[in-house]
Amino acid sequence: MKKAQKLLEVQDLCVSFPTRKGTIHPVRHLSFEMKEGEILGVVGESGCGKSLANLALMGLLPDNADLKARTLRFRGRDLLSLSNTERRKLRGKEMAMIFQDPMAALNPCLTIGRQIDEAIAVHLGGSKKERRERALELLDQMGLPAPAKRLGSYPHELSGGMCQRVMIAQAIASRPGLLIADEPTTALDATIQSQILDLLLRLREERKMGILFVSHDIGVVANISDRAQVMYAGEVVESGVTDEIIKLPIHPYTEALFKSLPGHQKQRQSTLYNLPGVVPNLLSRPTGCQFHPRCPHAGSLCEERDPERVEVLGLSYKCHLPLGEWT
Amino acid sequence: MGGFFLRQLSTAIPTLMGVSLLAFALVRLVPGDPVLLMLGERGGSEEQYAQMEKKLGLHLPLYRQYLGFIGNAATGDLGKSTLTQRPVTEEFFSRFPATLELGLCAILFAVFIGIPAGVVAAMKHHSAFDYTIMGLSLVGHSMPIFWWALILIIAFSVNLGLTPVSGRIHILYDIPSVSGLFLVDTLLQGNIEAFFSALRHLLLPTVVIGTIPLAVVARMTRSSMLEVLHKDYVRTARAKGLEERNVLIFHALRNALIPLITVIGLQFGSIITGAILTETIFSWPGIGKWMVHSVEQRDYPVIQGGVLIIASMVIFINMAVDAIYALVNPQMKRSR
Amino acid sequence: MERDKAQEEIEHPFLEFWHSFKRGRGACIGLAVVMIFIFLSLFAPLLAPHDPTEIFEGQLRLPPAPFADGVARFPLGTDSVGRDLLSRLLYGARVSMGIGLLVVVFSATVGTFLGLVAGHFGKGIETIIMRLMDIIMALPSVLLAIVVVSILGPGLFNATLAVSFISIPAFTRLVRAGVLEEKKKQYVLASASFGAGPWRQMFSNILPNCMAPLIVQASLTFSNGILDAAALGFLGLGARPPTAEWGTMLASARMFMETSPWGTALPGLCILAVVLGFNLFGDGLRDALDPRLKR
Numbered sequence: 004m005k006k007a008q009k010l011l012e013v014q015d016l017c018v019s020f021p022t023r024k025g026t027i028h029p030v031r032h033l034s035f036e037m038k039e040g041e042i043l044g045v046v047g048e049s050g051c052g053k054s055l056a057n058l059a060l061m062g063l064l065p066d067n068a069d070l071k072a073r074t075l076r077f078r079g080r081d082l083l084s085l086s087n088t089e090r091r092k093l094r095g096k097e098m099a100m101i102f103q104d105p106m107a108a109l110n111p112c113l114t115i116g117r118q119i120d121e122a123i124a125v126h127l128g129g130s131k132k133e134r135r136e137r138a139l140e141l142l143d144q145m146g147l148p149a150p151a152k153r154l155g156s157y158p159h160e161l162s163g164g165m166c167q168r169v170m171i172a173q174a175i176a177s178r179p180g181l182l183i184a185d186e187p188t189t190a191l192d193a194t195i196q197s198q199i200l201d202l203l204l205r206l207r208e209e210r211k212m213g214i215l216f217v218s219h220d221i222g223v224v225a226n227i228s229d230r231a232q233v234m235y236a237g238e239v240v241e242s243g244v245t246d247e248i249i250k251l252p253i254h255p256y257t258e259a260l261f262k263s264l265p266g267h268q269k270q271r272q273s274t275l276y277n278l279p280g281v282v283p284n285l286l287s288r289p290t291g292c293q294f295h296p297r298c299p300h301a302g303s304l305c306e307e308r309d310p311e312r313v314e315v316l317g318l319s320y321k322c323h324l325p326l327g328e329w330t
Numbered sequence: 331m332g333g334f335f336l337r338q339l340s341t342a343i344p345t346l347m348g349v350s351l352l353a354f355a356l357v358r359l360v361p362g363d364p365v366l367l368m369l370g371e372r373g374g375s376e377e378q379y380a381q382m383e384k385k386l387g388l389h390l391p392l393y394r395q396y397l398g399f400i401g402n403a404a405t406g407d408l409g410k411s412t413l414t415q416r417p418v419t420e421e422f423f424s425r426f427p428a429t430l431e432l433g434l435c436a437i438l439f440a441v442f443i444g445i446p447a448g449v450v451a452a453m454k455h456h457s458a459f460d461y462t463i464m465g466l467s468l469v470g471h472s473m474p475i476f477w478w479a480l481i482l483i484i485a486f487s488v489n490l491g492l493t494p495v496s497g498r499i500h501i502l503y504d505i506p507s508v509s510g511l512f513l514v515d516t517l518l519q520g521n522i523e524a525f526f527s528a529l530r531h532l533l534l535p536t537v538v539i540g541t542i543p544l545a546v547v548a549r550m551t552r553s554s555m556l557e558v559l560h561k562d563y564v565r566t567a568r569a570k571g572l573e574e575r576n577v578l579i580f581h582a583l584r585n586a587l588i589p590l591i592t593v594i595g596l597q598f599g600s601i602i603t604g605a606i607l608t609e610t611i612f613s614w615p616g617i618g619k620w621m622v623h624s625v626e627q628r629d630y631p632v633i634q635g636g637v638l639i640i641a642s643m644v645i646f647i648n649m650a651v652d653a654i655y656a657l658v659n660p661q662m663k664r665s666r
Numbered sequence: 667m668e669r670d671k672a673q674e675e676i677e678h679p680f681l682e683f684w685h686s687f688k689r690g691r692g693a694c695i696g697l698a699v700v701m702i703f704i705f706l707s708l709f710a711p712l713l714a715p716h717d718p719t720e721i722f723e724g725q726l727r728l729p730p731a732p733f734a735d736g737v738a739r740f741p742l743g744t745d746s747v748g749r750d751l752l753s754r755l756l757y758g759a760r761v762s763m764g765i766g767l768l769v770v771v772f773s774a775t776v777g778t779f780l781g782l783v784a785g786h787f788g789k790g791i792e793t794i795i796m797r798l799m800d801i802i803m804a805l806p807s808v809l810l811a812i813v814v815v816s817i818l819g820p821g822l823f824n825a826t827l828a829v830s831f832i833s834i835p836a837f838t839r840l841v842r843a844g845v846l847e848e849k850k851k852q853y854v855l856a857s858a859s860f861g862a863g864p865w866r867q868m869f870s871n872i873l874p875n876c877m878a879p880l881i882v883q884a885s886l887t888f889s890n891g892i893l894d895a896a897a898l899g900f901l902g903l904g905a906r907p908p909t910a911e912w913g914t915m916l917a918s919a920r921m922f923m924e925t926s927p928w929g930t931a932l933p934g935l936c937i938l939a940v941v942l943g944f945n946l947f948g949d950g951l952r953d954a955l956d957p958r959l960k961r
Contacts, residue, residue, distance in 0.1 A: 063568055095571030107562040112585050112660055121580075122570045157660040173570060348801040359817050468692070472942040474893055476900045477916055477934025480923055484931075488924050602806035607897055621809065622901055625816040633816055641805050648804075 014074035027285040044228030052237035099174035103186040105166035109158040116154030122173040164195035243318035408635030418635035427510025429616035440543035448551025470545030496613035539604035543597040595651030686954040693950020699943025714753035757910040769891030772830035777837025785845025799835035825904035844876025878955040885948030
């Protein structure tokens with residue numbers, strides 16, 4: 004019964020797009036697992052393929068995207084062999100998703116009540132009255148004041164934080180096992196951000212719900228997740244238990260992310276560390292290690308050969324010159 | 331809501347005043363003696379001349395003349411046609427239903443073909459269907475409709491004998507006027523044959539007038555739909571596990587149609603222009619043909635009155651469109 | 667210094683525009699059509715086989731040459747009074763392009779001037795001008811044009827004036843919006859502090875900066891002008907019959923459209939082609955000149 008514990012199994016997930024100037028591969032050989040009730044954090048700069056990987060898991064990739072994977076299992080079911088209808092029935096019911104900009108993610112022309120009702124109606128059904136009660140209950144759980152009044156409101160009448168609570172309410176309406184949170188706090192104020200994080204942690208406790216928490220902010224991920232993986236240019240460059248990664252980052256990119264965090268312990272200078280360069284152009288990827296053009300430690304080997312993935316003691320990394328041995 | 335209408339009215343009234351001023355100035359801008367103009371080409375006796383001068387109030391200062399003109403206009407008195415000697419308002423409203431029927435059919439034609447075509451083109455973005463619709467809509471948008479009318483007549487009336495070339499209904503039928511719209515009146519009378527006769531007469535003029543609005547509506551629906559389909563909330567709706575049909579109807583189309591209200595509203599101008607040309611070609615007894623005829627005959631009271639009424643209608647339609655837009659757009663409804 | 671550097675990095679503005687423009691397929695087709703019609707209208711006297719008003723006795727309503735009764739002397743046949751159709755169409759291109767040009771020159775000049783005045787002086791003058799533009803726009807274009815013709819009297823030149831008149835508001839609105847936009851910007855303030863007078867400012871600072879939308883509007887006005895003038899010609903309120911104007915040609919061919927449909931079909935096709943060409947060209951210009959409007 005080992006399989007039953009696994010919520011999500013992903014092996015060699017690749018997403019590619021044909022463009023006029025050639026095929027691009029924004030996500031390359033992504034592999035990871037999630038257990039029931041676990042919070043897995045995913046960190047990386049924008050453009051590193053995090054969002055596309057999420058959409059691939061949800062089955063919401065644009066039509067022109069090409070998805071390949073050796074394994075893509077959710078609670079033991081092979082997602083790749085499901086029909087479109089079966090996949091749709093899974094969406095919102097067993098795996099749900101919330102997005103970066105909650106104001107834009109809610110339909111401006113429909114009331115909050117209507118939008119939550121849709122989510123309940125499609126997966127749980129029930130009479131109109133039952134659904135309304137369920138919606139009220141959900142909004143109440145989300146800590147939204149005066150939920151009965153809110154049902155008749157339109158999204159633009161609510162604040163960003165309230166909209167995100169509404170988004171979470173409709174996402175968890177039918178008790179999904181997996182919630183994919185794609186930068187759920189990025190567009191919010193710092194105080195609202197921590198409220199939303201607390202809410203997510205509480206929901207995990209109450210419902211044993213797995214959360215795939217994606218953010219460009221390694222500080223937020225360090226706070227919330229059990230395990231974390233760092234993505235760069237469509238690949239996972241380091242993954243492991245969050246606490247271990249914080250204590251001892253192995254990949255230079257992970258270290259750079261920590262160093263550029265304001266007020267972090269790794270930062271000793273008075274000025275903020277600024278990671279030079281940008282994420283590689285997907286049409287002309289560098290040779291060898293994808294990170295080498297920006298890596299302070301890169302040698303000639305890094306330029307020539309793509310590093311193999313190394314797995315030790317529950318950690319995994321992809322680097323020729325891991326920091327643990329280096330220092 | 332009340333404040334909104336007041337604000338709308340407060341911008342419409344100056345425009346209306348301006349239009350009335352323009353209509354008023356019209357007769358005075360024409361080279362020559364306005365009294366002779368108003369009397370028509372046949373002229374009149376000296377007595378009639380004096381009468382007309384008095385009636386036009388030309389002995390009064392200009393501002394008094396203008397006040398008199400809008401005062402009369404407000405009570406529905408726009409003077410008499412120099413050709414028929416009948417009141418302009420009466421002449422106008424006897425012809426108005428014909429144009430209304432044609433205009434409504436043209437709008438319905440444009441909306442009921444244009445919106446589905448635009449939606450399908452957007453959903454099949456970059457497909458052959460999409461390119462065909464876009465190509466046709468570009469051509470339609472540039473169409474000289476007076477030529478288009480002739481081509482349709484050659485094809486459908488002359489060669490295929492499918493549709494009549496002029497009039498609103500076959501001369502045999504005598505339809506008691508209730509609404510003035512023949513499609514409605516024939517049905518009220520229960521005369522199905524007459525209904526089909528009216529329908530066949532309507533067919534070509536409707537297509538001709540509706541062509542440009544159709545092209546615009548199809549193009550705008552497509553671009554509005556394409557924009558909406560990329561919105562986050564459409565992705566949210568899919569992430570909720572809604573059926574694709576519901577995603578498209580309730581989340582994409584519903585939102586995409588809001589800007590289209592304005593676009594459709596703006597087509598009324600194009601319909602009047604269409605009516606002027608189309609009614610002349612199809613001998614359709616409506617406002618457009620009447621206006622052209624009056625310009626040819628230099629029937630100035632009719633031109634003056636017609637311009638005033640049509641412009642007022644366009645202004646009120648625009649107001650109504652703005653109001654509908656505000657009603658269906660919750661972001662505007664509550665932000666006031 | 668700064669400026670030299672910027673110019674080194676950035677392509678010449680015209681080249682940049684051209685690269686962007688030629689990427690649009692519609693834009694290129696539009697440009698080709700526009701060029702063809704410009705060529706035809708410039709060289710109509712050389713290209714036309716006959717004088718457009720010359721009447722050939724007994725050669726009424728001949729079909730185009732490839733048809734059974736066609737004659738090689740009249741490649742596209744003859745019209746209802748025996749004039750060579752091809753020659754008339756070629757001279758018609760001249761008339762239509764001339765109308766388009768006049769409409770653009772007239773309405774752009776007056777519209778730009780009114781827009782500058784409204785935008786710069788504001789207050790009462792602005793209200794009066796903009797309200798006037800609202801009124802012109804409240805009236806359906808062809809209706810307003812026939813009313814203007816009813817004042818001026820029918821004829822080609824008066825029809826052109828009428829069409830120009832209804833094209834003014836679009837320019838005025840664009841220019842006024844441009845002036846209001848530019849007025850806020852620093853450099854205008856800067857040049858005012860150097861003592862540049864209002865007119866100098868308008869022409870040297872403000873106008874060049876709202877040029878892009880004006881050029882696009884000019885192209886669309888050109889095609890609308892041709893279309894509306896042809897409509898007036900068709901209604902008998904524009905060019906008078908011996909003139910080889912497409913709309914007027916359509917109107918006189920109409921009576922015989924059952925027996926000789928080409929006399930009707932060809933002038934209309936020309937109108938459609940030139941209007942479509944200018945519209946495509948205008949859309950292409952807009953996409954290339956105004957990146958903000960691009961998808």
